Amino acid sequence: MDKRLPPLADKATRLARNRRFRALGIPYKACGRCFAVKPLSAFKRHTRYGHQSWCKACQRETKSTYSKETEYTKRNTKRRERFATDPEFREGEGKRVKEYRARRVAATIEDFTTADLHALWLEEGFLTLVTGGFLCVYCGREKAQHDDHIQPLSKGGEHSRANLAPACARCNGRKWAKDPVEWVATHVLTRGPNVT
Ligand SMILES: [Zn+2]
Ligand SMILES: [Zn+2]
Known part of the structure; x- marks a missing residue:
């Protein structure tokens, strides 16, 4: 010093x-x-x-602190707008964030797009809704809002299509409240013919 x-x-x-x-x-x-x-x-x-x-x-x-803050807010607003209106940007950002989380726990990362993931889910027989989207594999009732890592990243799960399943917010939250590995072991993934 x-x-x-x-x-x-x-x-x-x-x-x-x-x-x-x-x-x-x-x-x-x-x-x-x-x-x-x-x-x-x-x-x-x-x-x-x-x-x-x-x-x-x-x-x-240091009035500059203020202008720096407004600068940041402006940038943030722009990103939000783009996120809401540009599906490609949204997809890219989602992918980036998920991969970042996976890298932080040194998980194996597979390179795939949302379309790839959904194609595999359909192939695997995960249920879809007539209104669009997938049904939660854990409760089989709610519309899925999350891509859930079946084997959590923190427990050695991979960030790969095979380790992802559609889950509703409620099940996703409940899963984390318990020991995730135990939770998955006691919950059979809901599969079957698509709801028409
Ligand atoms: Zn001072
Ligand atoms: Zn659910």
Whole structure:
């Protein structure tokens, strides 16, 4: 660390100091930007964590924080719009996110599209609804809203078509509330002729 910086520039030291202030009921706090120790009234309230880490003066000085935030919001809004209107973008993003989750637990990842997945489900005899979409394989009653990993990724399951099944939100949630492996073992996947 640069020798010219005050000791409180070190985040761990500063946070320890602030914790100590709090523990002793001393209404002061070290700012995370200018590192000055100021009374709590010099900091804006934070909804959940007491006070914000930068003092009001520092916040005023960095108006750019605000514009950065609006920039981010704008980008986010654009993405949402595209997500709602562009099916190709939606498909790509969904695939990206699912693969990212699978990579995080070092699961084997198969390269497939939603169309590939649905084709296999039809081949395997998963039930479809007249109104479109698949029936939940676990309860056989609700419309499926999720692609459920039968063997969870966290338990060594693959992110592959063979390990995915259509599940409703309720069953998907219930499955996670229990031991997923045990849950699957006690639930026979619903298969049969398509509902017409
Ligand atoms: Zn400050
Ligand atoms: Zn269900």
